[in-house]
Amino acid sequence: MESQQVLDESNHKVNFVGLIKNRPFILLWLSSTASFLSLSTYLFAEQWYIITVLNKEASLGIVMMATMIPRVLFMIIGGVLADRFKKSQIMFISSLIRFLIVLIMIFFLSMSWLELWTLVGFALMFGILDAFFSPANTSLLPILVPKEGLIRANSLIQSSNQIAMVSGPMIGGLILTKGSFIHLFLSVALLLFMSFFFSLFIKEKEDIKHINKSAFSDLKEGITYVRSMQSLKGVLMILIIINFLFFGPLLMGIPLIVDKVIQGSALDMSFLQSSYQVGMLTGALIIGVLTIKKKRGLSILLMISTLGVLLTFLGQIEKIWHGVLLLILMGSLSSFINVMLVTSIQEKSQKDKIGRVMSLVSAFTNGLVPLSYAFVSIALVFNFGISNIMITCGIGITIISCIFILKSKVMKEEI
Secondary structure, eight states: OHHHHHHHHHHHHHHHHHHHHOHHHHHHHHHHHHHHHHHHHHHHHHHHHHHHTSOOGGGHHHHHHHHHHHHHHHHHHHHHHHHHSOHHHHHHHHHHHHHHHHHHHHHHHHTTOOOHHHHHHHHHHHHHHHHHHHHHHHHHHHHHSOGGGHHHHHHHHHHHHHHHHHHHHHHHHHHHHHSOHHHHHHHHHHHHHHHHHHHHTOOOOOOOOOOOSOHHHHHHHHHHHHHHOHHHHHHHHHHHHHHHHHHHHHHHHHHHIIIIISOOOHHHHHHHHHHHHHHHHHHHHHHHHHOOOTTHHHHHHHHHHHHHHHHHHHTTOOSHHHHHHHHHHHHHHHHHHHHHHHHHHHHHSOGGGHHHHHHHHHHHHHTTHHHHHHHHHHHHHTTOOHHHHHHHHHHHHHHHHHHHHHHOHHHHHHO
């Protein structure tokens, strides 16, 4: 037993040292982190520009939809391309074009041409290109890292990506306290150039596959398989409903709460947005230690119900620290739910179909999120304040999850 323990510890050290010495992995890690940091900073700049410069908070949902809808629709196509072409090439082409787009945005901004509809156009292109980067980035890792090091490699990249999503709004808020939106978009461009630079030097082994089936046939097979999984159908149903009621009010609500409710600054907004990401990072670390296996479905439903309650409270905050505490809790619960659901899906899916299952689940569950933005925008047009929207949606989430707790045996027993 002691010799086996020594061997395990030795392997642990070798794997970690091997990752650090693995130059392609380090380049992938840096490229992924820079890309996520650019995305989070870009989203912050986009939202705060619409609210404070254009003064069109009711149109915030339109631009956010233009950014997020392409990411949902093109993510599956990006996954197909990642299986057929060199993944590192897709990554550096995506980063390079996004870098050039942001430079053009800066030119438009300097000429005072960056109005709502030009911003929508840039957001649309940015979202499409990011949709191709993400699948290539995710699927490249198993090629660069041996099987025994995948868990540790995934942990490092996911933790860094989460930290990047936390840091983006904070960086944006700090830049705007000392500089302008031109400086902020320049920082986004610099990060995208770094992502391009690191991706350019990744040496990817050729992995030639003779593909007999068409991409459409693979997609059709994945959809049929997902429909055959009874427990997954129940998961998708509640996730679609909850995402519609949760993410629009939350993501659009944070900047509006800062500007309209507590009359805060860009730095206050960055604190609130970062708090949610800090909660997600904390939740991911905690759930890795807890490893909940029994009554997983019931635990998920109870957490969703709690999210509804917290969203209701978020609409009533009076001080910035109230929002920080609530969003840390909400981020932690969101991370718990996400990790448990992903783990359950991976456990129940056939290995040769996991990639398609996960991409389809992501597309289905996130498909209504843009409509959630539209719903919030319409409510704002009719002067239904963001606080009232959060209360209504929070109560709706709690009621729906309680109904599932009482009536859905499949959800409670099979997840």
